[in-house]
C-alpha cells in the first residue's frame with residue numbers, strides 16, 4: 001500500500017533543514033488512467049514526490065534533497081507532534097500538488113533540464129490537479145506537458161520511448177479537446193514500437209478521439 005513517511009530533509013541550495021512528508025513509492029494493486037497516471041491503493045502519492053524548501057523555495061523531487069533522518073512518531077498530544085502537524089498541514093495548504101509541480105517545472109526549465117523531464121513534471125502536475133478537482137490547473141499542466149513532449153520527440157530516437165511519448169501527445173490532445181491533433185498523433189505511432197500493454201488503450205482512445213469525447217478514462221487491468 002502506498003504510504004508517506006515523515007522525515008527531516010536538507011535543501012541542497014540554502015542548506016535549510018526542515019520536516020517533510022514524502023512518499024517513497026507509488027504503491028501496488030493500482031489502476032492506470034489513460035494518461036498513464038498509476039494510482040496505487042492508499043494515499044494518492046504524487047504530491048509527496050516533490051518538496052518545496054521553506055528556506056529558499058527550491059522545488060524538486062525529494063531525492064534531490066539530503067535525507068537526514070526519519071522523524072520519531074510523536075503522540076498527537078505531544079507539543080512537538082502538534083507543531084509538526086500544523087507546519088505540515090500549512091505547507092500542504094500553501095503548496096497543493098499541482099502548485100508544487102508548477103514550481104518544480106519552472107525550476108527545471110531554469111536549470112536547462114531536458115524537455116522530457118519537464119514534460120513528466122507537468123504530466124504529474126496534471127494528475128494532482130485532477131485529484132484536487134482544479135480543471136484550470138489541469139489544463140495548464142496538460143498544455144505544458146503536451147508542448148514539452150512534442151519538443152522531446154525531436155530529441156528521442158524512434159523506438160519504444162518515442163511511441164509512448166506519441167501516445168501521451170495523442171491522449172493529452174484528446175483530453176484538451178484537440179481531436180484532429182489527437183488522431184494525427186495516434187496515427188503516427190508505429191505499433192510494433194508501442195509496448196503491448198498499451199495496444200488496447202491506443203485503440204480505445206483513438207475511437208474516443210474520433211467521437212470527439214475528451215473525458216478522462218481508466219484503462220482495464222491487463
Ligand SMILES: [Zn+2]
Pocket residue numbers: 011012013014015016053054055056057058
Ligand atoms: Zn532552500
